Amino acid sequence: MRFIHAADIHLDSPLIGLSAYPDAPAQMLRSATRDAFTNLINEAIEQQVDFVVIAGDLYDGGWKDHNTGIYFCREMGRLKKAGIKAYVKFGNHDAESEMTKKLVLPDNVHTFESRKAHTFIIDELNVALHGRSFKDAATTENLSQSYPDPLPGMFNIGVLHTALGVQSTHANYAPCTLDELQAKGYQYWALGHVHEYQMWQGHSTIVFPGNLQGRHVRETGPRGAVLVTADETGVQKVERLFVDVLRWHSVNVDATSCSTMPEVVHAINRELETLVQSGPPNMPSAVRITITGKTPVHGELFGMEAQLRAEVLACAAAIAPERLWIEKVKTATTASDETEAIRARGDALADLQEFFEQAQTDPDFLDSLKNDLMGLVSKAPLELQNAVPCFKDIRSGELSGLVGEVRPGLVSQLARME
Template identity: 40%
Template sequence: MAPLPSFRFLHAADLHLDSPLRGLDADLSAPAARIRGASREALAALVDVALGEKVDFVVIAGDLYDGDWSDFRTGQALVASLAKLTRAGIRVVAIRGNHDAESQITRDLRLPDGATLLSTRRPESLVLEEHGVVLHGQSFASRDVTDNIAMNYPAPRPGLFNLALLHTAATGRPGHASYAPCTVEQLARHGYDYWALGHIHTREEVLRDPWIVFPGNLQGRHINEAGAKGASLVTVRDNRVVAVEHRTLDVVRWQRIVVDCSGAADEEAVLNRVLRAMGEAAGAAEGRLLALRLELSGPTAAHATLSRNRADTLGRLRAAALEAVAEEDFWIEGVRLNTRPAAPALARNDAVGRLLDALAAPQATELPDLADYARQLLDRAPGLREALGPDHPAVQAAEGQLGPEWLARARDLILARLAEG
């Protein structure tokens, strides 16, 4: 009787090679070059892990590129990386995702021998006889694949390890378009041993019997893709998955840090708390560039100082952070001030008291004078409304749509100033 298949492979997805990173040039403090190069460095790290772990093959479940790019240097970078694997005898099997379907690069680029891009016309099966595995998958022919293409994947082949590549949102995930929808139950019933999924950028072990896995993307691209990113190393013994291990590959770590400022007596006390939090984040990042968004929350006597000039506050935070983290190892992407005055609300019967009561109203529509005043200011400067954009609080106020968070912020600032005397 022939021995049952035993092998190891890397499951990656959503490389988004050379993904455009918008807005970096607007912040002169941003390490734009390092962040732009992060996707290529993460791909290089994937190759290094594959070679170091001596895996038998690598599967990539879609979105090798990022949209309709025509710069062939992006494609050449991918080919060069895959060639390192194939020259070492490591096969690469991939499918196109929704971003690849848009890309001229994907349509015209020739992959190295030993690297296979599965068909867009129908599900294709590729047998790797030396490993006793058959890989099934179908690439996206267009961006908007809204059909359940997994329903057409072939039946499992007996005696082989059946591995499927699928670019899908499954039953849907926040922040991701519902491409190639399917259910976990459908995939589990299909009879395959491992579903290598892509499209969702957060790692998720959807099911373990059989294994259905989103590895997440190799490299976070913005603050909404925070935390460690990488690929999954899968070990198969005797035709059965015995281990699925995350391998961290990102070189830039996006991170949100919430600092509780409750009870902080002054700005220095707040800065000390920020330094502690940043030091902990830097330790967890293990030398990677930290791209941080700080959120300060809670009641503090420092609220007025922090809120008076947000640009100055950001500058002081960046300067203080150098005590905890080397300058080349971090970038503060933004600061969200959600602190509030430590002083209790003041009961007043004068004009200030009436203003505070008005600011407690849930919407600016209940503040007609504020809306009129905002419109008058905007009308005095032609083009200012368009320059500020629809999300600016002055524009929202003029349209009677100023959200309650801005009103609460104004009320808290006034209270803090009154508390200062």
């Protein structure tokens, strides 16, 4: 027996972080979750699996119109023609309370009710699937406790949408523990809600397949479902199926050895070339570049995000314009501390450095600086005031740290400009 276990499909959910840029792949952003789901159905048909399990968050909330449901019915119709059934549990994003529109689904699709846990039996395979859908999005009770005991002589699958009680980055819905699931006596737990692939093996095999398609830069790397092979003795194999159509990457570029912006750009170019060469052929990538390191070029990079992004876009266009999309370029460098070398010069630059060192603890200077900067802060839009961390320091008058942070880069840059 073989079945596919998928979860967290979030049909028609937008991909976040690229749509604001004119060079973004607009059509791909709109259709990525559907395209990944179509790839999943293709795999199910080609692999000739016995059934498909969807463990919650098939949808991303209420439909804007019926097109989302019509698309899903079409894909389920393809499964029906191939003789494949689907078993669907609804999670927090597609709970009954979230769905204002519905369609009658093809008869090969079986959905778990929300009033109580119940069981679907596939007699010809000796399989029992136990599950309970969410009635409300914020379901905080331990649903697994209401699941029935395993049926003797059957391969028992628990379908559950849960944070498993330990996933701090996800809302703690339907909390339970690994020990509770292992003690239930099912052969397999098909979980959903956590978007990263995880598997635990013991008396039960417990799996989060992750989501089908990464939707932003916090969901990097390959995405998909799992193909489970089992027999009368239990689970024999769990294989990952990658069906995503656009892959997110977060690339750190160490600029420690760089002394000019062109050198930084060359370092970024090398990382992008490596990414393209090591990735699957024809797989588009959305990339966030973060420049790190204690580097002499810190001062030159300060405030040059727009220019740096243009340089990186040019690199991507030269390497693989149809496969590389730059989500963001961030600067997280620190200045090389050249304090002693500059102090030994004994010139005007050394005097400026000493002035900054004294200014960090000079209350009159800090008050004057606050008054000057408050004019800038007060004119900034509210969203910018909330987004820029140093604005909070300016309003509170805590400027000593800001002066200390700026000093090494500013003095270093002035020395380089000579």
